[in-house]
Amino acid sequence: MAMAEETPSRLGRGLAALIGEDTAFALGDKEAPPPKGVREVPIEFLRANPFQPRHNFRPEDLEDLANSIREKGVLQPIVVRPVPGEENRYEIVAGERRWRASQAAQLHKVPVIVKELTDAESLEIAIIENVQRADLNAVEEAAGYERLMQQFSYTQDQLSKLIGKSRSHVANTLRLLALPDSVRGLIEEGKLSAGQARPLIGHAEAEKFAREIVAKGLSAREAEALTRKPDPAAASTKPKSLPRAEKDADTLALEKNISDQLGLKVEISYSGDKGGEVKIAYKTLEQLDEICRRLAGRTAQKMQ
Template sequence: MAMAEDTPSRLGRGLAALIGEDTAFALGDREAPAPRGVREVPIEFLRPNPFQPRHTFRPEDLEDLANSVREKGILQPIVVRPVAGEANAFEIVAGERRWRAAQAAQLHQVPVIVKELSDAESLEIAIIENVQRADLNAVEEAAGYERLMQQFDYTQEKLSKLIGKSRSHVANTLRLLSLPDGVRGLIEEGKLTAGQARPLIGHERAEDFAREIVARGLSAREAEALTRKAEAPSHAGTKPKALPKAEKDADTLALEKNISDQLGLKVEISYSGEKGGEVKIAYKTLEQLDEICRRLAGRPAQKMQH
């Protein structure tokens, strides 16, 4: 990725710890000097990273980058690691898009920094760089998180610290993987955002609603309203006791959303006058339940006033 079209952002301390402060700084700041240890190698010495979380490389973006590379060259070195047991072979850790653009620009040599990294570190760096630059779609980001958790025993808490985002962001992103293939495909194609897709999680008509949201160009809030309306019970043929619930006021809905955003889980608040009310938190995994318990126990207990 040539520096001319990069959005400047300082990468997290997790990346600096893995590949060195100077290298991390150069990856995140277009004004940074080239880090130490940069050398030129033939472009054919490099190969793609099997841990690369990014799978979508839009041709028009690569063409723009290739044009920039032809004019200015690659200003940010590609981070690579040696391929075990092979001479003159390096696996790309960060910078696959730059490498692809250099191929399109027919460069023969590319600047690299060689680092000795484990598989877990290679995946960490690839995810951090892409997430910090917003290069991943939400499904790719979620798949990268899941791979770190399944293959390298990461927790959501550790992930949130690693990438510099809230734990609720990690939890909400991971929930997108439970969506049907068709809905995930729309996210990967850039037709549906994570915010538009989130209300569809667990909905039996998720794919139908997803197509409607895209066709009508609904916002995330409108998508949420659409699914909520579909979930409202039909009153035809119901017993007298199954009265429709009073519509919640704006303050209650805002409070539900605030708590839901903090936890990354569905939250419902109901109130029944003098009898008080209920707060319901829906969870799907034991890890989510553990996190709820941890948060509830995280503050000193206070005596209830009777």
């Protein structure tokens, strides 16, 4: 389904723009009075949201919330949308954890606010609510961003405005999806943080280093240092490199020109009919993101 045409104009305005000021206020403030339009419906009328980016609901957290609901009830209404073609059936947009805990607390009815929302809006709200509450692990967050980009044609800039995060945060989070399944599993289990995992992206021994980082309890900075250590066995068997050919003045001048513009070390090699390569050395993920941003900017200018 295509993204609603009015969606980009709302980017950056958060939950209030998508589901209304009163509803958003209730979602963020448990002491707020119930907003207009709240009604109670049988709990079995509700079903889970297929666009829900969160997949892991810790049993202990649900039990704690269920105990609170038994004592005080559901203090924040669940935002739902009607299921097309089905009477008295609603799909949860925001508040699935409350719904699950209410089931555990054996409630018969729950307070809801019914909203007419598109698929894109439903996914937007689910992501915003979870990100603002830090309920998503980094892999779930990345998967939600990717779905908005692939299914609803969002750009990274639009996403950053939508969720109130920097573009580099969005880019770095999306890069986590390139990790092996086993490493992403460690992130989803809470054993590995996004900061610890980023140095492993694209690394040939990502799984090995991930296990070592978890076992030793290394910090993100220590994890980055670990992945940079040379392998002694590989170094001893590495063939000696041939002496490099001298570069001509034009190549040296071009290297210096690009290096000055990027602020990074640049090497250009040329092998006649075989072509050549340009190497740009970076030390931090922020520098890599800046390189990508500049390249993407140049590409966009050429296309205009």
